[in-house]
Structures are given as structure tokens and as C-alpha cells.
């Protein structure tokens with residue numbers, strides 16, 4: 741199978757370091773449990789443009805390369821790459837493209853066939869769902885509700901890693917909520 745894998749909060753620990761950065765540099769204090777949307781700026785009445793700029797500032801200041809892999813993701817990718825074609829599909833900004841590729845090679849050297857960068861507010865490109873369609877992705881692994889719903893129209897199955905920001909009572913049939921990489925491995929095998 742062809743499996744698309746999102747980066748932030750699927751392979752990379754993102755939210756906790758980002759919340760540390762917000763508290764230190766912007767005096768915006770939030771706990772992970774309070775992050776009920778990926779539109780984080782709505783939590784402090786900011787604008788979308790400001791929110792997305794803060795993501796870029798965070799990556800630059802904290803250094804993409806210092807971020808850590810999500811628990812069990814390295815083992816899981818190791819197992820999956822034996823029988824499947826894996827692609828990273830991320831909407832990270834292009835300004836950190838090189839650092840992102842470096843990070844993926846550091847922790848997942850040779851495990852992913854390709855890394856694709858999707859549309860990102862000020863960097864126009866294809867949407868994740870379009871990339872999934874072009875690459876004929878069978879399964880997508882995501883933590884964003886918005887992207888999961890979008891991609892569910894172009895793939896057979898989406899595994900949505902459970903988080904406070906992706907709760908919904910009404911998921912499309914082919915989106916399955918999961919709670920760990922271990923669960924994803926069991927279901928795929």
C-alpha cells in the first residue's frame with residue numbers, strides 16, 4: 741500500500757514545544773488540553789496571518805532540528821516501510837523545507853520514498869488531498885481534523901491520531917480515530 745504520513749504531531753512532537761515558545765516569547769499561556777482547534781490564534785483572538793507567522797517564527801527560533809519524534813513513531817515507521825511505500829505529506833512552510841528534510845533523514849533515514857510540501861497560507865501549492873490523489877495514497881495518517889476530512893475524499897482510509905484539537909461527533913466513515921502508533925500498526929497489518 742501507499743501510505744501518506746503527516747509530520748507535526750504524527751512524527752514530530754510539535755504542540756508542547758510550540759506552547760512553551762508561546763508562553764516564553766509572547767506571554768500566551770495555554771495547556772495542551774485547551775488546544776481544541778488547530779486554528780490556535782482563535783484561542784487568543786488573533787488573526788490567521790498572525791497565527792501562521794508565529795508557526796514560522798517558532799520553527800526558526802526553536803530550530804526544526806531540535807524537535808523530537810513522537811513516541812513509537814520510529815519503531816512504527818521501521819515496521820511499515822518493510823511492506824509499504826511511505827511518503828511524508830506536510831503543510832509546513834517552504835522556508836523550513838531544507839531543515840525539515842534534514843530532520844526526516846536524521847530520524848527516518850531512507851524510510852520514506854518522498855517528502856511532499858502542501859499548500860500553506862502564504863506559500864501556494866497543492867492541497868494535501870490533491871497530493872494524496874496524485875500519489876494514489878491508500879492510507880493517510882493525520883492529526884488535523886480539517887486535513888483528515890479533506891484527505892478522506894481522496895484516500896481509502898484515514899487514521900486520525902486522537903488529540904484535543906481533532907474531536908468531532910461526526911467523522912466520515914473512512915476516518916478512524918486511533919490512540920497510538922501501536923494501534924495503527926495493528927490495524928494496517
Ligand SMILES: [Mg+2]
Pocket residue numbers: 746747748749750882883884
Ligand atoms: Mg499534523
